[in-house]
Amino acid sequence: ACLQSANHEVGTGQQLAAVAELCRAAGVPLLVDAAQSLGREPVPDGWSLLAGSAHKWGGPSGVGLLAVRKGVRFAAQGPADEREAGRAAGFENIPAIVAAAASLRAVRAEAAAESVRLRALVDRIRAAVPELVPDVEVVGDPVRRLPHLVTFSCLYVDGETLLHELDRAGFSVSSGSSCTSSTLTPSHVLRAMGVLSEGNVRVSLPNGTAEADVDRFLEVLPRVVAEVRQRLGAPVSPPRETAPAASLVVDALGKRCPIPVIELAKVIGEVPVGGTVTVLSDDEAARLDIPAWCAMREQEYVGEEPADRGAAHVVRRLS
Structure with a gap:
């Protein structure tokens, strides 16, 4: 069985402890993708294999982590030789591996305090965006979620244009929207949730994000969304009253x-x-x-x- 510790697009945390118990009772190994959680909050016990990626916690890019719990049978699916007990072939990138471990240790030492601080900033964004921007849907569980990630969708907005305008204003965000150049179909996550996909914005706050950065984002966003809606000819006034046509x-x-x-x-x-x-x-x-x-x-x-x-x-x- 495979499960994310928390969803990468909307930040909702999965009920890992309960799933792990079900897997244990059934004798089924559980692989947990903890890429978004490692370095930010503890991952519940009970997993058989744990996967992560160093760049997510500020380590070097291109270094992945796979923890195999003792007692779990594991066989490599690709080429292998005598290294790493037959689990991987070739020479490992030892400097990058050491850097990944050192960076994870460093961020975990500050994770508890930083998570509390980032969670407060995300709470502010979640509360302020619907107040500042009309016709916005904030998605994902408001409580059981990652501390640094927030996703919302803006009605009557082209996702690619919105991301471009925010980038011009100095904010690098991403989207699961259907209206981006890389795809014309909605994110499978947003589709499964049945939520609005157009104008989707995913904001991820890196460690050290200043409160002033959030202030400026909330200042810029309403203007950017309004400008994009105006270009697309979105309605800005209440619907007209009843007309004869049925x-x-x-x-x-x-x-x-x-x-x-x-x-x-x-x-x-x-x-x-x-x-x-x-x-x-x-x-x-x-x-x-x-x-x-x-x-x-x-x-x-x-x-x-x-x-x-x-x-x-x-x-x-x-x-």
Whole structure:
């Protein structure tokens, strides 16, 4: 069995102790990916194998860690020779390994105090972002989570543009959004959670992050999001009042995240309460983002219907 100690995208901690007990009772070895946790907080006992990566705790890049508990049967899956008891071939990078161990020891000595400090900064971001930026969904467990990581999604925002503008302002963040150049499909994690994927921002605070850096990020973010929304023509005013049409069809075929949701938001006020809007879209992200928009806006997602191209997403206006 394999399990992350905490999810790399949203920071939610897994219930490792309970899983380890189930695996022990069933006689199944448990491999724990602790890359995000090592150097920040203790990893619960009970694992059979533990994996980590030195660059995550500030060590040298390219050095991985695999701890095999005594008594666990282990066989190398690749080439091997007499080194490392037949577990790895070739000559090890001893200087990098020593540096990785030394850096892990150093950060663990300060981990408890630094985790408390970073957790307070992340709590501030989690609370402030929805207050400063309209139409934002903060994702991940608010309590059972890593101390340094926070993820949120901004409605009506193109993820790639948002990351670019934040980078220009001096902030290096990442995204699980569907609207980035590397992928046109939403993160499998966000998809499984059923949360908004468009305009997704993952903020990871390195050790030593100053409170002033968080202050400036919270100062810059609302302006950047507003500018990106303006470029995309996102709605900035409440929906118009009831109009005679009982249903509308929005043709968003060929348009990518977040345009289908923006087009939906523009016209939802043109149908009466109880009326429907059908969004035609061939964007894979629409299957996730339109239901998420309905949940945020307290409208009803009726479902998806087949169409000649893509799919027809039906939304019923409730208010």
